[in-house]
Amino acid sequence: MEKKKVAFYTLGCKLNFSETSTIARSFQDEGFERVDFEEVADIYVINTCSVTENADKQFKQYVKKAMKLNDKAFVAAVGCYAQLKPEELAAVDGVDLVLGATEKFKITDYINDLSKNDMGEVHSCEIAEADFYVGSYSIGDRTRAFLKVQDGCDYKCTYCTIPLARGISRSDALENVLKNAKEISKQNIKEIVLTGVNIGDYGKGEFGNKKHEHTFLELVQELDKVEGIERLRISSIEPNLLRNETIEFVSQSRTFVPHFHIPLQSGSNDILKKMKRRYLREVYTERVNKIREVMPHACIGVDVIVGFPGETDAHFLETYHFLNDLDISYLHVFTYSERDNTEAALMDGVVPANVRAKRSKMLRGLSVKKRRAFYESQLGTSRTVLFEGENKEGYIHGFTENYVKVKTPWNPELVNSLHGITLTKIDEDGIVRMEFNEVLV
Structure with a gap:
């Protein structure tokens, strides 16, 4: 029997990317074949974002795109916008299923037959029920992995809907984060980006338990010991939660950039x-x-x-x-x-x-x-670059540990490899040219 095909599209943040990957793996465990969103599939899953108006509009564009590729395909919407405005998404022409914050990780349970619905079916919890934690990480999509360590937010910023979309602040257990990091390190991935909604708040337990089991600093210290990871990068962190101890630790760390x-x-x-x-x-x-x-x-x-x-x-x-x-x-x-x-x-x-x-x-x-x-201040310095996997107009691009974007003529053997380089000059497109510090074998 031919495998059913499933395709994914992610709108929004790094956290969404990590969660899409986890959801995709649950489909593969159920015997589905994952294909690109540009291909004909039986199911299209769109992971939505609610941070900007634009993300709302983009959702409709991707539903249209899916319907153009296969007008009989089953279309599911998950993620933040799906939690905040489920009825609105369900009414979009072509949408069959809308899953909120807690339901998205059980998506395969909701897909029984793949027949199209006249109106999208909604399964969305009250956000107060989003009090458990699902660990996630993305691999296979890029040269770096996004590792989720925390979800939700207890802050009450007056412009933000994220607490309404993702619930209270809660964290993964330290041993589980380390287990996921070790799994990633075995996949020949050179860089892990730590992600969450408010990662500096790391340590708050599940079910609204506000006692910090571990601090963000302890998380960083333990991750620094994981073998096989070349680079760790902290994604967005609130200024009031970025402690001096963390800054000092990163400055002397083996892997944190x-x-x-x-x-x-x-x-x-x-x-x-x-x-x-x-x-x-x-x-x-x-x-x-x-x-x-x-x-x-x-x-x-x-x-x-x-x-x-x-x-x-x-x-x-x-x-x-x-x-x-x-x-x-x-x-x-x-x-x-x-x-x-x-x-x-x-x-x-x-x-x-x-x-x-x-x-x-x-x-x-x-x-x-x-x-x-900033780029000018870095010219003439020696750095390490991690090359990405795309051929862009005859060049391969990469980022140094301190996030300077560099390029050199395309060479497929450089993909996903780290090299010592010297930054030489800034090109017209604003990207930095480089010279290798070592002889390439």
Whole structure:
């Protein structure tokens, strides 16, 4: 009998990628064959995101794409948007099944026959029931793996729907994270990225148990001992949870790389208070200064939101100047968009869309300048690069440990390998050229 084919598409964050991989493995365990989303499949699973309006629109595009490839295919929606707006997704033409936060990991239980439904069937829990933890990691998709260590969030940021979509903060047991890391290391994967919703909050147990069994620092220390992993990278971590001890440990670690991504969201204390962030800008400056003190060559990325309700020109300029003066390496700029059931959506002082767009453009320009200055500061230094698997216009690309993007003429033997290099010059496309420090066999 021919195997049924299943294809996946992931919208959103690294955490979603790790969870898609875990869901995909559950299909393969049930005898399904995984194929690319661009291919004809019997089932299409779309892992959704709710962070931006754009992700909502993209979902509909991918349903259409699936229906074009096979109009009889069974289409399932899972993930954050599926938890927040299940009825809305179920009403999209072509969608057969919508699974919320706890149900998505049991998707194969819900797929009995693959006949199309007139209306999407919804299985979505109350988010308070999302109190158990499912460990996940992604392999086979990239040269690096995303390892989930934590889920959910107890913070009450006024613009954010993630606690509504993912529930309370809860963590994987330390021994389970280490077991997953060892499994990944056996797959010849050179880099693991730690991921979660609020990973600095690592240690909170299951079922709402708020006692920290282990701290984030202990997690990092234990992972550093796992054999066979060349690189570990911490994904986004809140400034108030990034402790000096962790920064110091990373600076002397065997495997953790000098790259931090720290959400700021605003450089104005007035706006940070309105957002209900758990720090002020002074704390952020302290974190950046500490990293620079022990790792002058570290890459520091920043998340920032423009156009939050009540953000005046003065507030925005405060953010702009704060970031301009700060020794950071690049920005991820988000234009604020109203989300249902958030406090911010009801606030006064709505910033017009054209003003939001203008502010976003200014910060994106600043990001280009910052990245360029960081890359220039690295020219002439010796680094290690991990090459990726794609041939882009005759070049192979990779990232150094401190997240400088480099390129060299395409050579398939370099894929998924680490090499000592010297950074030589910045090309017109902003990517850095390099020379090998060793003779390639």
